[in-house]
Amino acid sequence: MTDSLAKGHGDTRSRILDVAEVLFMEQGFDGTSMRSITSHAGVNLAAVNYHFGSKEQLIQEVFHRRLTELNRIRLTRLGELEAEAGGASIKPSRIVDAFFGTALRMASDVEGGGHTFMRLLGRTYTEPQAFVRKFLAEEYAECVEHFLAALYRALPEVDRNEILWRFHFMMGAMSYAIAGTDALQLVTGKFDDEDPSRLESRLMSFLLGGLRAPLADFGAAQ
Amino acid sequence: MTDSLAKGHGDTRSRILDVAEVLFMEQGFDGTSMRSITSHAGVNLAAVNYHFGSKEQLIQEVFHRRLTELNRIRLTRLGELEAEAGGASIKPSRIVDAFFGTALRMASDVEGGGHTFMRLLGRTYTEPQAFVRKFLAEEYAECVEHFLAALYRALPEVDRNEILWRFHFMMGAMSYAIAGTDALQLVTGKFDDEDPSRLESRLMSFLLGGLRAPLADFGAAQ
DNA sequence: CGAAAATTAAAACGTACGTTTGAATAATAC
């Protein structure tokens, strides 16, 4: 009943986290039972409640262990850019890369689980359950605050609400690019298979094009 | 136990669909029980199985009734553009408006339920459950095929895979713009409140900027 | 009106879920 993925890798706690990450991505939170998690991990049913307290706390821990690392890297990279610039303004494309590029590079780590996690994360931004949105917001708050501030400084002539919206749009484009490939594959047939490595450059071009687009005038459409 | 929204509006079948649409959006499919749906609609628990067969078929019908209409409008609009052009090429911005603008205009219809439905739809693109992805793909297949063909004709010099990817990115940006406002509000504090009417023009600018962005060269980042 | 069909109603069925319990085992500390 144990999974080849998890058998013998790490202790009980780690095995549960690794298996839960995969199953949550494949079947959602509600669609993944405690029994499914523990049997795939090769541990006893009661182990989740013993090590994490509840299913809800397990979900939070699955996100916490990856997000802390992701946002740490993002802020480190932003700090490097600010140090390089030494008070001068940073190019928006570099800020965007520090935030979105870092996520895409985690998403390209298939073996280490980064790919699985980023697909899960992308879907979870629109998760209806309140407790999920709440702790995601807490995990993100500091990082997003710093990056928005950097973008405000880099684009002083652009209205801050515009930047906020475009940041939101970029989050959406990236999340779907990673999480929603199944959907478009089903609709359109198939993507070419040599894609994964090109996703990063394709998406970054798109994001920067959107970020730099002329502001909408709120009159007639073009 | 009945909801003010649904009481007395339409027959049992319609009341169930209207209530289910709202609850699915607010709490997800698994988070919404048959008992919650029927009690809010003021109908008997057995009514869903009588009228729809199962919860799964109810979910499909919630999407079918709106998506058929949405994609019909999209294709009608595309047909009008092709008739206007009379064999000449259509501006990409007009094609994008026919597809995404139409969705955004449905999303701005708060009273008629279009807003609720589009928020639900945006989240459902990344739904893990296979049967959901399957029938969404079927509902979309014809419409997406026509729009991709139109974009291919409008941008003959651009590689078709690039167009496909950018169409995907645009879908993501739009879906999150509609479905994921909660997430960013939590992260960033608040948007200004006079937004809803401006979302369409803001997003269209972003989408067109992304669509027109210079193609990535697959070498070093800028 | 009165028979036939469609719809609504209350109650129950079987199942799967998250969690808890209390004993058994393993690891740690003195």
Place this chain on the structure above:
DNA sequence: GTATTATTCAAACGTACGTTTTAATTTTCG
């Protein structure tokens, strides 16, 4: 080596779920 703590285990608990059943009621239509 023994006492103490941490962990694993099998079993069960109570609950909520989707669905089904059977009867009552309403609607349809000749």
